[in-house]
Amino acid sequence: EPEVTQTPSHQVTQMGQEVILRCVPISNHLYFYWYRQILGQKVEFLVSFYNNEISEKSEIFDDQFSVERPDGSNFTLKIRSTKLEDSAMYFCASSVDARFGELFFGEGSRLTVL
């Protein structure tokens, strides 16, 4: 069964460092998303991406965050200068169609900022 894959599964970084989280969405999907979940809290929307541009972003997704689809398969989330409060599980998701979109999520990348 096709699945969304994410790397790394866990990353530990120092405050102020840049982090790139990588995702390979399901191959025929057109819409890509990043969500995050701080320990014990709700899953929160960060950004959606379609046709090589951001289609929607949340207030959390400030200038420190960026997304990119550098080739036909990868979808990345970059955090330019990490803060302690960026520690969370980051989930990539993809869907075939935004109108009737079941989102399929990856296993997540746990980011720990020290």
Next chain:
Amino acid sequence: EDQVTQSPEALRLQEGESSSLNCSYTVSGLRGLFWYRQDPGKGPEFLFTLYSAGEEKEKERLKATLTKKESFLHITAPKPEDSATYLCAVQARVGAAGNKLTFGGGTRVLVKP
């Protein structure tokens, strides 16, 4: 602002003891309501989408229903492998084209043998 509230926060069941989880929502025009299952340390796993009031979906021991203000996830004769956190999320009809999901806090279900 779209809001989703799930209750109870946690539920302990004996194997075979049926129960229901509640998801109350407010949204500016519902496009879809989604149920996901999340195991510890894993990503949400899609279960159901409901689009309109009165709709019902079933999968094994799970049945989801939808009204204009809430959704229920019924677990019939649960087994220990049904232990997980069940997440409810809504997608609004109006707004930006990104079609984000707004999640509730989840219900942690523990089924004891």
